Amino acid sequence: MTLIKSISGIRGTIGGTPGDCLSPVDIVKFTSAFAYLLKREPDKRLRVVVGRDARVSGEMVNNLVCGALCGMGVDVTDIGLSTTPTVEMAVKDLNADGGIIITASHNPWQWNALKLLNSDGEFINAELGEQLLAVAISGNYRFAEIDKIGAISYDDSQIRKHIEKVLSLPQVDSFAIKMARFRVAIDAVNSTGGIAIPLLLRSLGVETIDELYCEPTGHFPHNPEPLPENLEEISKLVVKNKAHVGFVVDPDVDRLAIVCEDGEMFGEEYTLVSIADYVLSMKSGNTVSNMSSTRALRDVTEKAGGQHYASAVGEVNVVEKMKEVNAVIGGEGNGGVILPELHYGRDALVGIALFLTQLAHSGKRTSALRASYPDYFISKNKIQLSPEMDVDNILKSIAEKYKKQPINTEDGVKIEFGNEWVHLRRSNTEPIIRIYSESDSAAKADVLARKIIDDIKEVIRE
Numbered sequence: 199m200t201l202i203k204s205i206s207g208i209r210g211t212i213g214g215t216p217g218d219c220l221s222p223v224d225i226v227k228f229t230s231a232f233a234y235l236l237k238r239e240p241d242k243r244l245r246v247v248v249g250r251d252a253r254v255s256g257e258m259v260n261n262l263v264c265g266a267l268c269g270m271g272v273d274v275t276d277i278g279l280s281t282t283p284t285v286e287m288a289v290k291d292l293n294a295d296g297g298i299i300i301t302a303s304h305n306p307w308q309w310n311a312l313k314l315l316n317s318d319g320e321f322i323n324a325e326l327g328e329q330l331l332a333v334a335i336s337g338n339y340r341f342a343e344i345d346k347i348g349a350i351s352y353d354d355s356q357i358r359k360h361i362e363k364v365l366s367l368p369q370v371d372s373f374a375i376k377m378a379r380f381r382v383a384i385d386a387v388n389s390t391g392g393i394a395i396p397l398l399l400r401s402l403g404v405e406t407i408d409e410l411y412c413e414p415t416g417h418f419p420h421n422p423e424p425l426p427e428n429l430e431e432i433s434k435l436v437v438k439n440k441a442h443v444g445f446v447v448d449p450d451v452d453r454l455a456i457v458c459e460d461g462e463m464f465g466e467e468y469t470l471v472s473i474a475d476y477v478l479s480m481k482s483g484n485t486v487s488n489m490s491s492t493r494a495l496r497d498v499t500e501k502a503g504g505q506h507y508a509s510a511v512g513e514v515n516v517v518e519k520m521k522e523v524n525a526v527i528g529g530e531g532n533g534g535v536i537l538p539e540l541h542y543g544r545d546a547l548v549g550i551a552l553f554l555t556q557l558a559h560s561g562k563r564t565s566a567l568r569a570s571y572p573d574y575f576i577s578k579n580k581i582q583l584s585p586e587m588d589v590d591n592i593l594k595s596i597a598e599k600y601k602k603q604p605i606n607t608e609d610g611v612k613i614e615f616g617n618e619w620v621h622l623r624r625s626n627t628e629p630i631i632r633i634y635s636e637s638d639s640a641a642k643a644d645v646l647a648r649k650i651i652d653d654i655k656e657v658i659r660e
Contacts, residue, residue, distance in 0.1 A: 249280030271342030376403025483526035491531030510609035
């Protein structure tokens with residue numbers, strides 16, 4: 199059983215002992231602490247938007263979250279089965295004081311989580327996250343008296359409103375998409391992408407859609423993280439049905455993976471690269487990605503006359519840097535696209551609309567569009583953590599070993615080796631150390647990763 203408390207939210211496995219997992223007790227405790235922190239003015243009536251992905255535990259968690267909020271005197275707008283970016287936009291549209299997204303993102307079905315949003319529909323920052331943990335541990339909050347408990351209202355219109363806003367963007371050309379007569383395959387891993395993506399595609403003028411796992415039952419048919427090793431079925435479907443492109447989203451629809459017409463992966467790192475290239479062709483400016491993302495974004499940004507900036511890993515950090523440098527687009531190399539003109543959040547819906555527009559305007563096949571970008575290869579690895587491991591000491595030891603190389607310790611340890619790099623950091627969402635390395639070939643990236651992993655294992659043995 200696992201319970202992870204971080205600025206990314208409260209995430210854990212369902213079932214077990216309170217404090218060791220995401221139990222009903224913990225759900226109520228952290229939800230109540232969040233409501234307490236939102237209530238800056240004692241007499242102000244707060245409103246919080248709540249939405250969830252389709253995982254099996256979602257309804258149970260939703261009932262607890264909404265009940266706890268009402269118990270704290272907060273009114274709730276429950277938008278039901280939804281997507282993370284939809285909830286983010288709904289918070290601002292409804293002028294709410296905050297939001298809670300019930301989703302464990304790419305984690306397997308036994309996990310769930312509370313993703314917490316401020317009044318701007320953005321993830322709470324580290325400072326508020328630390329306050330939340332302190333309040334939850336202390337129990338320093340008080341439930342409302344009977345005449346001040348909150349009420350729940352329901353709103354099932356937010357996904358459609360989200361799509362309408364995507365379609366109204368000047369960078370989205372639904373006429374060109376319709377004229378291209380695309381055939382599109384999708385894999386929504388039996389979560390809420392199965393509701394939102396077909397609706398979006400039809401609104402864009404796509405008439406032929408091959409749907410794979412689009413029933414929002416929450417029973418994930420494969421590992422829900424949109425990585426190549428999990429996408430064999432849609433790859434075969436794209437080739438079999440001669441689709442122009444395939445799209446895959448994670449359970450809460452904030453990450454987008456693309457499959458080429460030949461069944462090959464476009465590469466999750468290149469989702470943002472390609473879409474940023476299109477956006478920059480219409481509006482020059484700066485871009486942002488995190489330290490673990492490919493340098494290809496830097497290349498296309500500089501080619502367009504802009505400047506690329508790197509942030510610490512985590513959406514809240516990317517957004518903060520984007521605001522600081524006034525970026526026109528940004529995101530993360532896991533297929534997360536952030537278009538500030540729509541909202542400051544990773545959004546697979548806007549990613550799909552922008553990519554299809556780019557594909558229609560280019561007249562290229564998906565594989566040819568991918569081939570137009572510089573080739574970099576990232577090796578993504580991880581080491582499982584156990585309670586006795588001293589992660590800080592591990593990272594410090596690796597930094598000391600390579601102290602003669604350029605090193606960045608803003609977020610874990612990133613070491614430069616000429617045109618190659620390796621980035622080690624503790625995950626915010628899983629009990630692991632992530633080791634990402636990049637080079638100009640997959641073999642070189644793997645060799646670099648294995649070398650660092652061997653170094654880590656040696657430190658652990660010592």
